[in-house]
Amino acid sequence: MDDPTGTSIEIHGGVRVIGGTKVLISTARARVLLDIGEDIPGEADLLRDSTHARGGHGLADRLRLGGAPRITGLFAPEELRAVGPGAQEVHALAAADDRPLVVVLSHAHIDHDGLLAHLRPEVRVLAHPDTIALHHALEEAGATTPGTSARLTPIAEGQEVAVEDLAVTVHRVDHDVRGAIGTIVRASDGVLAYTGDVNLHREGGMHTRAFLEAARGADVLVCETTMLSFDPLPPEPRSEEEIARVVTETLTGSEDLMLLSAYERDVDRAALLIHAAADAGRTLVWPGRHAAVLTAMGIGGVVTWDGTRPQSGSQRRAGELATGRGPHAARTVGIDEVLAAPGRFLVQIDPEDFTSLLDLPLGPTSAWIHSQGEPLGPFMRDWDVWQDWLERLGLTTVPAGSTGHAGPLALCEIVERIGPARLIALHGFHPERLEVDGVQTVLPEIGAAIPLRGDGTR
Numbered sequence: 001m002d003d004p005t006g007t008s009i010e011i012h013g014g015v016r017v018i019g020g021t022k023v024l025i026s027t028a029r030a031r032v033l034l035d036i037g038e039d040i041p042g043e044a045d046l047l048r049d050s051t052h053a054r055g056g057h058g059l060a061d062r063l064r065l066g067g068a069p070r071i072t073g074l075f076a077p078e079e080l081r082a083v084g085p086g087a088q089e090v091h092a093l094a095a096a097d098d099r100p101l102v103v104v105l106s107h108a109h110i111d112h113d114g115l116l117a118h119l120r121p122e123v124r125v126l127a128h129p130d131t132i133a134l135h136h137a138l139e140e141a142g143a144t145t146p147g148t149s150a151r152l153t154p155i156a157e158g159q160e161v162a163v164e165d166l167a168v169t170v171h172r173v174d175h176d177v178r179g180a181i182g183t184i185v186r187a188s189d190g191v192l193a194y195t196g197d198v199n200l201h202r203e204g205g206m207h208t209r210a211f212l213e214a215a216r217g218a219d220v221l222v223c224e225t226t227m228l229s230f231d232p233l234p235p236e237p238r239s240e241e242e243i244a245r246v247v248t249e250t251l252t253g254s255e256d257l258m259l260l261s262a263y264e265r266d267v268d269r270a271a272l273l274i275h276a277a278a279d280a281g282r283t284l285v286w287p288g289r290h291a292a293v294l295t296a297m298g299i300g301g302v303v304t305w306d307g308t309r310p311q312s313g314s315q316r317r318a319g320e321l322a323t324g325r326g327p328h329a330a331r332t333v334g335i336d337e338v339l340a341a342p343g344r345f346l347v348q349i350d351p352e353d354f355t356s357l358l359d360l361p362l363g364p365t366s367a368w369i370h371s372q373g374e375p376l377g378p379f380m381r382d383w384d385v386w387q388d389w390l391e392r393l394g395l396t397t398v399p400a401g402s403t404g405h406a407g408p409l410a411l412c413e414i415v416e417r418i419g420p421a422r423l424i425a426l427h428g429f430h431p432e433r434l435e436v437d438g439v440q441t442v443l444p445e446i447g448a449a450i451p452l453r454g455d456g457t458r
């Protein structure tokens with residue numbers, strides 16, 4: 001054994017909350033951090049809407065509120081300016097650590113990558129090439145912090161990256177965003193596998209299953225538990241084929257204009273919705289930002305507004321980007337075309353501009369198709385006002401979504417297939433519900449060290 005003290009695991013986020021997972025694996029010579037996301041604020045969180053981070057002090061404030069990991073040598077010193085009570089502890093995190101530190105991003109969602117902009121420049125951040133492409137597309141479209149994609153180093157599927165005495169390999173998994181990966185970290189005294197956010201119902205869980213095979217027999221599995229958070233437990237999520245069927249049926253059942261909310265980061269769902277609309281004889285029209293992201297990711301058949309429909313300045317600029325991409329450019333439609341034949345269109349709403357709905361020719365059977373786009377649900381600040389808009393405009397809601405997370409049965413199957421000695425359950429309100437025979441479930445405390453080798457003989 002190269003490391004007499006043994007490898008240790010510390011959990012710095014995602015404890016009894018959905019999102020925000022941060023897993024630090026340390027030896028005497030190296031550190032690897034799995035994910036660097038923001039916690040998704042809950043009902044009692046002091047950082048929930050409408051509290052805004054202070055410019056230049058956002059990270060320090062988060063650290064003082066327990067909303068960022070207290071890991072020495074992780075963040076850039078200039079991000080660690082604070083005054084008043086607790087300032088010393090924040091400043092102390094600026095101390096250098098001689099061990100190299102590598103961050104691995106499981107996927108491009110804010111609860112996994114949201115603190116990326118605060119890292120020390122010498123911290124290397126590994127991500128799947130599709131995650132880097134998506135970050136680049138989002139930056140270009142003005143939909144995320146600029147400069148983050150330039151921080152990311154690609155790691156190919158199956159490629160092993162050595163960080164002193166730790167070896168990192170990644171495998172694609174099925175989630176609801178391209179480039180999602182599961183990670184395996186090999187140390188001299190054991191193996192840790194981390195699911196990231198994962199499911200078995202998209203593409204039949206084809207990628208996830210390959211990861212489970214590669215991770216089989218890991219000593220410790222760190223697993224998400226999102227779908228165990230709710231009462232009653234939800235059924236297993238529906239497939240993408242089922243969503244396409246619901247959307248096409250809804251669209252063919254009406255001769256009025258229909259509205260949509262989908263998430264621009266789930267570009268494969270967006271492509272499916274474009275096809276479902278076409279199957280129903282309709283054109284799906286996206287705001288500029290969605291169109292810019294989708295065209296950058298190579299999605300075909302993207303349509304956005306021309307200058308005849310008022311859009312915010314940032315949407316307009318993103319739309320111009322989308323229509324200027326040569327062979328993969330978005331096509332445009334004008335508001336007059338939609339006014340002339342409302343039943344031939346499906347319009348994605350702009351969640352930041354509800355008043356723009358006043359431009360649209362809604363009819364008695366117009367409806368809002370909700371497919372994981374914003375506003376997402378009652379936990380969002382704009383949900384109540386959106387419900388009032390729906391009521392005023394006489395729009396019914398058609399649920400046409402499916403989570404990117406594994407259902408309760410699939411979570412058990414994931415643990416069973418890997419068959420670890422111990423399971424660290426995270427990223428959910430009720431991690432204790434993930435129980436599998438023969439596997440010890442560990443419910444971590446923030447920052448407390450857990451040995452990778454579980455027999456206590458360190």
Ligand SMILES: [Zn+2]
Nearest residue numbers: 019020111197
């Ligand atoms: Zn997540």
